[in-house]
Amino acid sequence: MLPTERRAEIIQKLEKNNFLELKTLHKELNISMETLRRDVQQLVKDDLVLKEYGGIRINKEQNGESAIERRLDRQLDKKKSIAQKALKEIQDGDCIYLDSGSTTLQIAKGLDSKNNLTIVTNSIPVLIQCMEYGHSLISIGGKIRASEQSLTQFDFLFNFERLNINKGFFCCSGVSAQNGITDYSLEEVETRIRLMNISQQCYLTADSSKINKVVTAKISDAKDFNWFITDDAIDHKDKQALETAGLKVL
Template sequence: MRLGDSGTKPLLGVIEDSDTIFLDSGSTTHPLAKYIKMRQQITVVTNSLLVVNELVDSEVDVLLIGGKLRHSEKSITAYDMLFQFDALNIQKAFICTSGISLENGLSDYDIDEIRTRRQIMKNSKQTYVLCDHSKFEQDVTIKTCDLQELEAIITDAGVDEEVRKRFSEAGHRMIIA
């Protein structure tokens, strides 16, 4: 998913100045970091080295969670003993996924990434998933969460109209970015 100038407009009401947010690892969350640089007094908690690199020369406060480097995703998978998740007050978490379906919710391949996401979701007031259209109607190895745990699904315009309709009829909010 590409979040360009026009694609960020739907997110103007989602991310507010002074928010503390979590940006997950993945190709869909990295472009969001570029948008966040335009906001004021944002604190970003992340496990993504790409997000850190994007924000390193900005005014954004960045908290990088500690843990094991996952080379394939350029991310850190967290361990409770290294990071005190319970101390975090996150307003909004932006997570990614490898699969999303009405029947099984979100799913992914790596258990350590999923554990990190679940812990962050537990400490967040709202959770959004960012995923491109190719992730829909896919169920991969390990379930991350049910769709009812999400505030909204943020995706690109490539999502099939029939898929949008079914998700909407099931009560799931979709933001096209």
């Protein structure tokens, strides 16, 4: 296993467990302690993990959310898979909303294959990605949120009720059949709720690592989304539970 692959696996384990002892990682990864310490040293240098007595934990902002730059390469294959499924749902001439997030950015990267779209977004990376595609771009202006490179609290700048969005693609940090769809930022949640209300079809996009996670603020119940686009690693029982709760899984 390459060092980058090994470090990515360490991050994935930390996202599930929050804190891990070095002796546990040493056994699970089947590598020497010397190699593990080098990996940890690099992850600390990259500002991805925090080293504590006996182990490490994932480095998060004060509200518990990682900055978008740190998330762009995580679960990348799964996010690309999700993007390919989402692109099949988008037709030429659609008016779509792309939420702020690393998964919707992957969707944006494939929109050069579409024609005559109107793209509404609060994501600065999405805007930059789509500028050369020839589509109509609409930014919902407002307060810049640096960690997500997004715009929120836009009421005073944008009369969004005039929009007629055919399909909205939304991100989140937690997906639960019982507790609904959640995210860390109240501002992002407010923005998502308001855009959901003016979208004819609402698509939730999240990789399978976010299933059964519940975080700070609730966006909606599972049934409030028309479709859930995720990767093929979703557990069969989780899929059944979400569909029983009213969320159709693609």
